[in-house]
Amino acid sequence: MGIKNKEPQTVEVKGNPLKCPICGNAYFWTKKAQLNTAVATFFNLDWANKSATCFICSECTYIQWFLG
Numbered sequence: 001m002g003i004k005n006k007e008p009q010t011v012e013v014k015g016n017p018l019k020c021p022i023c024g025n026a027y028f029w030t031k032k033a034q035l036n037t038a039v040a041t042f043f044n045l046d047w048a049n050k051s052a053t054c055f056i057c058s059e060c061t062y063i064q065w066f067l068g
């Protein structure tokens, strides 16, 4: 059998449903990404844990990033 992709899901941020600012879609794939140390330092994020969550619009693939 082929690789089974995860279904895109709705996402809430601070209690509000996330919508794509480009196409208005409300379904996203979720990815966790490690920020490399150089990037974290550039953005003065040493205080933060160095991972980000990104939500990828299932329609237009626009990516929204959230730190932490």
Ligand SMILES: [Zn+2]
Pocket: 020, 021, 022, 023, 024, 025, 057, 058, 059, 060, 061, 062
């Ligand atoms: Zn979109």
